Amino acid sequence: MKPTLQRPVVFKDSLSAPVVSPIMPSVVYASKTPDELDSQYAGEAHGYTYARExxxxxxxxxxxxxxxxxxxxxxxxxxxxxxxxxxxxxxxxxxxxxxxxxxxxxxxxxxxxxxxxxxxxxxxxxxxxxxxxxxxxxxxxxxxxxxxxxxxxxxxxxxxxxxxxxxxxxxxxxxxxxxxxxxxxxxxxxxxxxxxxxxxxxxxxxxxxxxxxxxxxxxxxxxxxxxxxxxxxxxxxxxxxxxxxxxxxATFDLRYQRAQQTAQRLADAFAEMPNVKRVVYPTRQDHPEAARAQSLLQGRGANMVSFEIEGGRAQANAFTEAASELAFAPTLGDVGTTISHPNSSSHRNVPEADRLANGISEGFFRVSVGLEDPDAMIAAFTKGLKAAQEVSE
Incomplete structure (x- = not known):
């Protein structure tokens, strides 16, 4: 995707324009006459009335x-x-x-x-x-x-x-x-x-x-x-x-490319780590829809990686606690990497049978890959997985 151009906002009666869009916090906008207000509500003229609209x-x-x-x-x-x-x-x-x-x-x-x-x-x-x-x-x-x-x-x-x-x-x-x-x-x-x-x-x-x-x-x-x-x-x-x-x-394209490169590397690293049962990433050949991912996404796997570790909640707790350099949080898309546990967050209200049918076990995690150094990230995950494995033993 080609980056979009940041076009300056042009103000009437000004020879110059701000490079960064100004924040315009006004909740209400004044019109000159009822006719002008009517024309805005009718879509005949462009303008603002009330910020909720x-x-x-x-x-x-x-x-x-x-x-x-x-x-x-x-x-x-x-x-x-x-x-x-x-x-x-x-x-x-x-x-x-x-x-x-x-x-x-x-x-x-x-x-x-x-x-x-x-x-x-x-x-x-x-x-x-x-x-x-x-x-x-x-x-x-x-x-x-x-x-x-x-x-x-x-x-x-x-x-x-x-x-x-x-x-x-x-x-x-x-x-x-x-x-x-x-x-x-x-x-x-x-x-x-x-x-x-x-x-x-x-x-x-x-x-x-x-x-x-x-x-x-x-x-x-x-x-x-x-x-x-x-x-x-x-x-x-x-x-x-x-x-x-x-x-x-303004930085989306750069962030996306960096995070995607790291996510591909991380997914491959997960596949070689002990205690990891499976890895799910679109560009890997072991993905359930590998051929479709290649044709539809053209080799672009984005920044999300999921994986499943051996064990249950005790192992999951040990993993996130030991991988303390990475944020354990129910979100994604930050410049920092976050680890999410669907069973305790996004899918906690989904019936257990439905979760398990879709492969969401207590050992299932989703990673939103950020912009950190890939080697440091892999080291943090390795430490967490080792801690989880020790609980299993």
Whole structure:
């Protein structure tokens, strides 16, 4: 992915322009007349009214992410889950049906299993590594299919092209969460996605200091529906966090490339370490969808690695405590490496049988690889794994 150009913001009546976008924290915007205000609400003139309905920093950030994704505009929301909610809740209504991947992020699964049904929206889960399974899950009242290209936290690769073909054939919207993959690895809109979303909190912003989301649809009518939902339900993002995320985008390509290189090396190192049962990384030949990962992602594995160690919770505790140089935290995308344990964080509310069916055991960990020295990182993991092995013995 080619880095986007940082174009200065141009101010009226000024011969020069700031290189860095200014923070514009105003909650309210004044108009001259009721007619002017009407024209803004009617979409006949551009302007701002109330920050919950939009503000300049959100628009700047949304457009810059859209440029990376090959789309136009989009909505900045207060979190990644707010972006998921804007798509699902903003577009679906009582009597509709939604299909989601059975290995979605834990909160997305909870939204599917608990919240949507409360509003009369039927849901089903399907194995998105198999387009036929998704096709069989679609019903006459299915409104949309929600897919993560690389699943969280199991790093499985969805049959995106096959699912897009199924959705097109059946007249169903395809919503793609591109958080793990990022537009550096793949642009979903080029593979048939109708709606693309991100947890901007993660790799795009990249510094673990903002909580934001982004969602965009190709169809302006769908964009309007999602926008109305986001505004009505107050999914607003603050100008300061939008400004921080825009700053993060300036180094995104460099961060992505460095983290990806280290992740590939770390995954190979894990495979040689004692006490590691399995490693899951898209570019490895032992990945369950290795051929698809190569054709779809073109050798780009991104920065997420998952692995499973021998033993249970006692070994997991020993591992994270001993690998103290690396943050044990339920997040990803920071410049620093973080280790996540899905059973105690993102998937703690998923039934144990479902977790185990997807390979998420007590010994299963997800690593968000950062920018540290690779040798120091491998040494820290080796120390942690040795401690876990000693507990086993």
């Amino acid at each position: 939009g503000h300049p920093n959100a628009d700047i950030l949304a457009q810059r992410i859209a440029m990376m994704e090959g789309m136009q505009g989009g909505i900045i929301t207060g979190s990644g889950m707010a972006a998921v909610s804007a798509a699902l809740m903003g577009l679906c209504e009582n009597g509709d049906h939604v299909v989601g991947g059975n290995q979605l992020y834990g909160r997305s699964l909870r939204l599917m299993s608990e919240d949507l049904p409360r509003y009369g929206i039927e849901t089903s889960l399907a194995d998105t590594t198999n387009a036929q399974a998704v096709a069989e899950a679609i019903k006459p009242n299915t409104k949309l299919v929600l897919v993560e290209i690389v699943s969280n936290p199991t790093i499985r690769i969805a049959d995106l092209d096959g699912i897009a073909e199924v959705c097109k054939e059946k007249g169903v919207l395809l919503v793609v969460d591109n958080t793990f993959t990022t537009p550096a690895a793949l642009k979903p809109v080029e593979h048939g996605a109708d709606i693309v979303l991100h947890s901007v909190t993660k790799l795009l912003a990249g510094h673990a200091d903002v909580t934001l989301g982004w969602v965009c649809a190709k169809d302006p009518a769908l964009m309007e529906r999602m926008t109305i939902y986001a505004v009505t339900h107050g999914l607003t993002a603050s100008p300061f966090e939008c400004w921080l995320a825009e700053r993060g985008l």
